[in-house]
Amino acid sequence: MxxxxxxxxxxxxxxxxxxxxxxELADGIGIEALSMRRLAxxxxxxxxxxxxxxxxxxxxxxxxxxxxxGGIGLPASGPDWRGAVRHRIxxxxxxxxxxxxxxxxxxxxxxxxxxxxxxLDSVIGLFRAGGFSVDLTHxxxxxxxxxxxxxxxxxxxxxxxxxxxxxxxxxxxxAAAYPHVAELAGAAAHDGDSxxxxxxxxxxxxxxxxxxxxxxxxxxxxxxxxxxARRAGGxxxx
Amino acid sequence: MxxxxxxxxxxxxxxxxxxxxxxELADGIGIEALSMRRLAxxxxxxxxxxxxxxxxxxxxxxxxxxxxxGGIGLPASGPDWRGAVRHRIxxxxxxxxxxxxxxxxxxxxxxxxxxxxxxLDSVIGLFRAGGFSVDLTHxxxxxxxxxxxxxxxxxxxxxxxxxxxxxxxxxxxxAAAYPHVAELAGAAAHDGDSxxxxxxxxxxxxxxxxxxxxxxxxxxxxxxxxxxARRAGGxxxx
DNA sequence: ACCTGAACACCGTTCAAGT
DNA sequence: ACCTGAACACCGTTCAAGT
Numbered sequence: 079m080x081x082x083x084x085x086x087x088x089x090x091x092x093x094x095x096x097x098x099x100x101x102e103l104a105d106g107i108g109i110e111a112l113s114m115r116r117l118a119x120x121x122x123x124x125x126x127x128x129x130x131x132x133x134x135x136x137x138x139x140x141x142x143x144x145x146x147x148g149g150i151g152l153p154a155s156g157p158d159w160r161g162a163v164r165h166r167i168x169x170x171x172x173x174x175x176x177x178x179x180x181x182x183x184x185x186x187x188x189x190x191x192x193x194x195x196x197x198l199d200s201v202i203g204l205f206r207a208g209g210f211s212v213d214l215t216h217x218x219x220x221x222x223x224x225x226x227x228x229x230x231x232x233x234x235x236x237x238x239x240x241x242x243x244x245x246x247x248x249x250x251x252x253a254a255a256y257p258h259v260a261e262l263a264g265a266a267a268h269d270g271d272s273x274x275x276x277x278x279x280x281x282x283x284x285x286x287x288x289x290x291x292x293x294x295x296x297x298x299x300x301x302x303x304x305x306x307a308r309r310a311g312g313x314x315x316x
Numbered sequence: 317m318x319x320x321x322x323x324x325x326x327x328x329x330x331x332x333x334x335x336x337x338x339x340e341l342a343d344g345i346g347i348e349a350l351s352m353r354r355l356a357x358x359x360x361x362x363x364x365x366x367x368x369x370x371x372x373x374x375x376x377x378x379x380x381x382x383x384x385x386g387g388i389g390l391p392a393s394g395p396d397w398r399g400a401v402r403h404r405i406x407x408x409x410x411x412x413x414x415x416x417x418x419x420x421x422x423x424x425x426x427x428x429x430x431x432x433x434x435x436l437d438s439v440i441g442l443f444r445a446g447g448f449s450v451d452l453t454h455x456x457x458x459x460x461x462x463x464x465x466x467x468x469x470x471x472x473x474x475x476x477x478x479x480x481x482x483x484x485x486x487x488x489x490x491a492a493a494y495p496h497v498a499e500l501a502g503a504a505a506h507d508g509d510s511x512x513x514x515x516x517x518x519x520x521x522x523x524x525x526x527x528x529x530x531x532x533x534x535x536x537x538x539x540x541x542x543x544x545a546r547r548a549g550g551x552x553x554x
Numbered sequence: 555a556c557c558t559g560a561a562c563a564c565c566g567t568t569c570a571a572g573t
Numbered sequence: 574a575c576c577t578g579a580a581c582a583c584c585g586t587t588c589a590a591g592t
Binding site for chain 2 (some may be wrong): 259278
């Protein structure tokens with residue numbers, strides 16, 4: 079019927095189309111299986127055609143990050159620094175949900191993309207407007223770490239199988255060797271949970287830690303904390 | 317003089333020697349440059365010789381993790397849960413210092429090695445002995461996340477150049493676009509610091525966040541907190 | 555029985571040849 | 574001038590041939 083026997087999409091390639099296809103492909107097959115060659119195949123083009131739109135694979139990854147982080151909504155501002163920061167961080171988390179490779183890729187890059195800088199700038203701005211000193215804001219941003227972009231901070235990146243029945247039970251000899259882990263796993267099991275990172279309520283765990291930190295920040299702010307108050311080996315509060 | 321003209325080491329290969337060489341090589345050239353072929357070359361053997369001692373590269377990485385995590389000292393126990401947990405986590409951090417690839421490799425593996433399980437078990441045990449319920453201990457372990465193994469939780473893994481003069485100054489147009497980031501970077505600069513993750517005092521930032529969390533944990537324990545007390549969108553304390 | 559070199563199926567990227 | 578296929582220097586791992 080047509081002179082083009084290929085069924086491949088015919089839309090002309092563009093940087094944006096390449097990046098959106100890369101994000102979709104990484105979501106589908108995982109970041110470790112994403113290659114320039116595989117991506118080109120998906121787009122129905124020869125591998126070298128991609129190099130017209132991204133200089134190399136590093137730039138492709140940066141562009142993918144930019145695409146995802148750019149999806150974070152604009153900041154809510156207001157007199158309540160705690161609510162505003164909390165909302166902005168949970169927005170970042172929502173934007174990165176469904177792209178489990180994003181945290182790993184961002185951490186592996188050496189520097190921030192413009193969209194990341196814009197996000198960090200807005201969060202820092204919320205702290206400053208809320209009465210935090212430059213000094214305290216600095217340490218507070220470090221304390222949030224990757225959490226400011228919504229990263230979960232589990233020991234293992236990979237989420238276990240969401241079906242509890244598909245997860246192997248802890249064998250008796252392991253339960254004997256690691257009794258405290260077994261106790262936690264056992265108690266969590268009839269909640270549909272597992273050890274650390276298991277089928278737990280990720281959103282609850284994220285907010286639990288976030289709220290602990292935000293409450294701690296507020297206390298330090300009220301105390302007028304400065305880094306001159308460092309005490310070796312002790313707690314931050316007396 | 318000898319019938320073997322090669323200068324390569326002659327000690328017979330063993331799993332332990334392979335793992336120690338791999339750790340040393342990853343420390344030196346970085347984890348992304350560590351390959352089976354490069355490691356074999358370093359040991360003066362043919363690549364396939366490694367497969368006598370590790371089944372594949374995944375097992376090599378697991379073994380490397382085991383080697384490093386196995387270096388965490390035994391737990392200090394005592395009546396003071398806070399000091400004991402703090403000491404154990406800082407020991408983990410010390411053991412992983414100098415192996416910047418370890419956090420990334422551990423996170424990328426799908427499950428815990430025995431040494432990691434042993435470490436988690438000991439920390440969980442300290443919380444339980446300190447009067448934490450199974451429920452609270454569960455959420456507290458999630459809140460610590462990778463920090464329980466001493467991971468720093470920065471947005472970017474790679475530490476910038478420790479020499480402040482070697483780090484590029486923020487260009488004026490970037491400072492205009494991201495004024496709050498620029499304010500922090502400027503204030504930190506005459507401390508020899510940079511933005512988030514820059515030449516800051518990593519140990520101080522780690523302990524700052526750790527102490528905030530430990531203080532929060534202690535408050536929840538004293539309150540007799542249970543996860544039944546979840547309140548949507550609010551803080552953990554009133 | 556043991557060891558190992560060649561081979562396979564990849565990878566990112568360069569480059570020269572073809573249109 | 575533009576595009577692209579072959580090629581280069583890798584990679585983890587299989588497998589059969591050689592001792």
